[in-house]
Amino acid sequence: AKVYYHDFVVQATKVKRLCTTHNTITVNGQFPGPTLEVNDGDTLVVNVVNKARYNVTIHWHGVRQVRSGWADGPEFVTQCPIRPGGSYTYRFTIQGQVGTLWWHAHSSWLRATVYGALVIRPKEGTSYPFPKPKRETPILLGEWWDANPIDVVREATRTGGAPNVSDAYTINGQPGDLYNCSSKDTVIVPIDSGETHLLRVINAALNQELFFTVANHRFTVVGADASYLKPFTTSVIMLGPGQTTDVLISGDQPPARYYMAAEPYQSAQGAPFDNTTTTAILEYKSAPCPAKGISSKPVMPTLPAFNDTATVTAFIQSFRSPNKVDVPTDIDENLFITVGLGLFNCPKNFGSSRCQGPNGTRFTASMNNVSFVLPSNVSILQAYKQGVPGVFTTDFPANPPVQFDYTGNVSRSLWQPVPGTKVYKLKYGSRVQIVLQGTNIQTAENHPIHIHGYDFYILATGFGNFNPQKDTAKFNLVDPPMRNTVGVSVNGWAVIRFVADNPGAWLMHCHLDVHITWGLAVVFLVENGVGELQSLQPPPADLPPC
Ligand code: C2O
CATH class of the missing domain: 2.60.40.420 (Cupredoxins -  blue copper proteins)
Known part of the structure; x- marks a missing residue:
């Protein structure tokens, strides 16, 4: 296996599109950014230097980051952002993944222009099927x-x-x-x-x-x-x-x-x-x-x-999947998570200029009625590992606070998301099933739900309310596809399974940036197992200061 070194300079660059020249944030002056090419088993070492006037982080979308969670990248989840003038070196190894992934900024909406392809070819000496x-x-x-x-x-x-x-x-x-x-x-x-x-x-x-x-x-x-x-x-x-x-x-x-x-x-x-x-x-x-x-x-x-x-x-x-796969059959954690939008009723002192959503509200979004709020001065992973109190709570609910007809005309009283930094803890090695249920609120869009640090099997997807009696029969337990992002239909559901064998703090969110902006996210804290090989590596010395 090889080790590849790259320098990513994040900088403002003049880019001409649609008849006009714009000052655009790029990597190395390229838009889209550089394509990285590796073989399965190789290691990437990418030194990111921030010469732009915004905070930045880079996320390696879909890379499992086994034990290397400090290199995952989402701002305030696994690291504080790289401030203007700062730098950080991401170091990780591709383990058992072949095909196409990509990298993108994971701070505000910077990924609009800060992104590129990550091409993973088969392990040296092996070939495509x-x-x-x-x-x-x-x-x-x-x-x-x-x-x-x-x-x-x-x-x-x-x-x-x-x-x-x-x-x-x-x-x-x-x-x-x-x-x-x-x-x-x-x-x-x-x-x-x-x-x-x-x-x-x-x-x-x-x-x-x-x-x-x-x-x-x-x-x-x-x-x-x-x-x-x-x-x-x-x-x-x-x-x-x-x-x-x-x-x-x-x-x-x-x-x-x-x-x-x-x-x-x-x-x-x-x-x-x-x-x-x-x-x-x-x-x-x-x-x-x-x-x-x-x-x-x-x-x-x-x-x-x-x-x-x-x-x-x-x-x-x-x-x-091309062959029969090993889907976990016994489940330790069975979560039912609603994914949907909502509206925030503005209190009087908010002022009308801040409440220009439908009928004087603000748009919001939630999972199980919790609208996720990122910490602002420390990452969740650092707070967890260093025992910093008051950053998050571990009471993200495994089920919606009330059950209702998710795909009908949803009553207003059921979709008033509450802001919070709530995480869900998973023991090392627990077998997790998540039913993702779309809700018919304020949107005609499906939600592409992405989990960091894991690939998962998609057992089934469907329309309407998930029905545990009827829909379990539709589960593909033989050759379900493995992905890192699943489309949950508005008015529909998806069921996924994975084994929580990668310790760290892992964001699960809707990959529509507008929805993550509104809080359609949650963090899984996966605890260390026994011994070094089941534990997160120590943080790199150059982890950006908070
Ligand atoms: Cu493509 Cu949270 O990422």
């Missing part, structure tokens, strides 16, 4: 704001209303040629006739689930979130923010140029193929007119309608 592709390309789907994204979220936090939506979707940082001033920067992905190409698709958008397709080509889906899948074919995939999907495409079409495109799922803004569709171009190297720039018009794809839940459900239900 499919024929080796001739080319591999990361495809990062993102969102672009003309305004500074930090200002967008600050304004929303000040008023209590919903933040402005982005000005463009992007593929590898470029809106593509349906947007203004974007034609000459449209990303070109090459392919040869007859070759197989691995696309590593990553949804790095802040707040939007996205469909992705390539005109006239079919995908063979081979992995997601750095776990292999039993291959299946489809012409369109859907990813929630945080999720990755590895697909093979073959150069089996007449040599030409074909659009690849991404488009919102579950958004009022959805309209297939217009100037809100981000595009890149798959270009056959042998195309008759080897176009420079955009002369020959690419073949147009068809995208599902924004509300095409049937397509998404069929896609998600095709996910299987």
Whole structure:
């Protein structure tokens, strides 16, 4: 196994998009940031130097961080932020993960521009369980704001209303040629006739689930979130923010140029193929007119309608692990957690300028009615390890305070989230099942729920209220897929299982940044087991001061 050293300089950089030049926070002046490439078993040592005027941390999304939880990155959960002028070296080893992950800032909304791909190839001397592709390309789907994204979220936090939506979707940082001033920067992905190409698709958008397709080509889906899948074919995939999907495409079409495109799922803004569709171009190297720039018009794809839940459900239900897996059958911790939005009734002294949500309220969000509040002067992991009192309480409820019809017309009295820094403690090695139940409150969006420090099996997903009698029969205990982010439908549920064998403080949250801003999160504190190999490593000496 190798050790790779990288320097990440977080800095303001001039970036031109949609006809204007913007001062943008980047890593090493690149947008999107550098792609990191390793093999399973390798170690990454990334020295992050903060030359920007904002606090920053970097999270290695999906990396298990076995015993190395101090390198996980979420601000005020595993570390205090790297202040302007400061630095911190993240050091961790990839253990038993192959495929595509990514890295992103985990402080305020900085990840809008501070993100990149993490490519993990099989352990040296081993190979993919499919024929080796001739080319591999990361495809990062993102969102672009003309305004500074930090200002967008600050304004929303000040008023209590919903933040402005982005000005463009992007593929590898470029809106593509349906947007203004974007034609000459449209990303070109090459392919040869007859070759197989691995696309590593990553949804790095802040707040939007996205469909992705390539005109006239079919995908063979081979992995997601750095776990292999039993291959299946489809012409369109859907990813929630945080999720990755590895697909093979073959150069089996007449040599030409074909659009690849991404488009919102579950958004009022959805309209297939217009100037809100981000595009890149798959270009056959042998195309008759080897176009420079955009002369020959690419073949147009068809995208599902924004509300095409049937397509998404069929896609998600095709996910299987390649082989029979070892799902924990006996459960030590059985949690039922509601995920949803809510409204905060402003007390009189709040002032109307701070309560510009629906009917003079503020937007909020919660799990089991607790709206998560980050500490502001120490991380939860430091407070836990050093015994700092008064930072968090350990009374996050394993069930909602009241049971109700989660997907009906939810009575106002049931959705008044209470702010708090409540964590849930897990003993080392406990077998955990979580039923995630979406609630029908103030949203038409699904919640992509991500857990740090773990991959989990998805036993089943469904619509309506989870019914323990009926729905348990639907559990796949044979070959369920393994992921780090699961889509919980609005009006629906998902059931996941994992073994809590990685000690540390691990955030579970909705990967829509707007929802984490409103408190859709909780932290699991996993205790050390017996001996060094079941314990969190000591904190690095350069952990940023609080
Ligand atoms: Cu992609 Cu909390 O992270």
